[in-house]
Amino acid sequence: MLIVDRLSKSFQRDGREFAAVDGLSFRVDTGEVYGLLGPNGAGKTTTLRCILGLLDPTSGDVLVDGYRVSEKPQAIKQRIGLVSASAGLYQWLTPREILDYFADVYSVPPDVAEKRIEELSDLLDLKLFLNQRSATLSTGQKQRVNLARALIHDPPVVLMDEPTLGLDVVGSQVVFDYVELLRTQKRAVVVSTHHLDEAGRLCDRFGLLFHGHLRNEGTLDELRQQTGQPGLVEMFVEMLRDRRSSA
Numbered sequence: 001m002l003i004v005d006r007l008s009k010s011f012q013r014d015g016r017e018f019a020a021v022d023g024l025s026f027r028v029d030t031g032e033v034y035g036l037l038g039p040n041g042a043g044k045t046t047t048l049r050c051i052l053g054l055l056d057p058t059s060g061d062v063l064v065d066g067y068r069v070s071e072k073p074q075a076i077k078q079r080i081g082l083v084s085a086s087a088g089l090y091q092w093l094t095p096r097e098i099l100d101y102f103a104d105v106y107s108v109p110p111d112v113a114e115k116r117i118e119e120l121s122d123l124l125d126l127k128l129f130l131n132q133r134s135a136t137l138s139t140g141q142k143q144r145v146n147l148a149r150a151l152i153h154d155p156p157v158v159l160m161d162e163p164t165l166g167l168d169v170v171g172s173q174v175v176f177d178y179v180e181l182l183r184t185q186k187r188a189v190v191v192s193t194h195h196l197d198e199a200g201r202l203c204d205r206f207g208l209l210f211h212g213h214l215r216n217e218g219t220l221d222e223l224r225q226q227t228g229q230p231g232l233v234e235m236f237v238e239m240l241r242d243r244r245s246s247a
């Protein structure tokens with residue numbers, strides 16, 4: 001389970017401090033897929049970086065399975081898998097070598113790693129190119145290796161940042177099936193994306209992030225009741241209209 005507890009992160013801008021994330025709280029239970037959605041600059045990436053322990057929060061904390069990022073950042077890293085559109089592969093390594101390498105980084109014992117690579121290769125259809133240099137793989141094949149890599153240490157929490165960026169319909173479907181798998185495996189999943197239709201399909205609950213805090217949170221039905229808008233697109237249009245009128 002993931003808990004983001006009154007998280008704030010400030011940066012300096014034009015000699016003044018401004019809060020990119022401002023008292024943000026949400027929780028994602030096991031087997032739940034949570035959509036962290038918001039317009040450009042809302043604070044999504046900053047939030048994900050704080051969860052991963054790559055940025056120190058100005059205040060607040062992140063808890064994964066009871067471990068606090070402020071106290072046990074390494075324990076948190078061990079318990080989170082990251083799928084990012086921008087994650088590259090080591091071009092000169094094969095998918096098997098990459099998976100072996102990350103298993104080692106996460107201290108997965110070699111025999112367990114071997115078994116997991118077999119399982120993940122079956123699940124994500126990697127077998128045909130497992131021993132081929134990554135430079136020769138298609139975008140969809142690379143993404144499948146990235147999806148496998150995120151699970152090599154069997155993390156209870158998975159963060160997905162624009163997971164279908166640049167993928168075709170077939171590649172995107174692989175990601176959708178993967179999220180379904182994560183749900184049945186009872187992992188807590190956070191999806192951050194600009195593709196609202198995709199988010200609507202994938203996520204059980206949503207947090208609409210605006211100026212670093214949640215403007216609305218809930219299931220799609222709850223959001224409809226809160227905002228009076230029929231869909232996520234309309235909710236976003238309304239948020240952006242407010243941003244323009246407050247600018």
Ligand SMILES: Nc1ncnc2c1ncn2[C@@H]1O[C@H](COP(=O)(O)OP(=O)(O)OP(=O)(O)O)[C@@H](O)[C@H]1O
Pocket residue numbers: 011012020038039040041042043044045046047
């Ligand atoms: N290291 C930094 N130094 C200063 N400002 C930063 C830094 N990182 C992010 N920001 C600012 O914080 C705000 C939130 O940025 P963030 O990247 O978290 O938003 P986002 O919701 O991920 O946006 P996008 O959808 O465009 O990726 C923005 O105004 C951004 O310019």
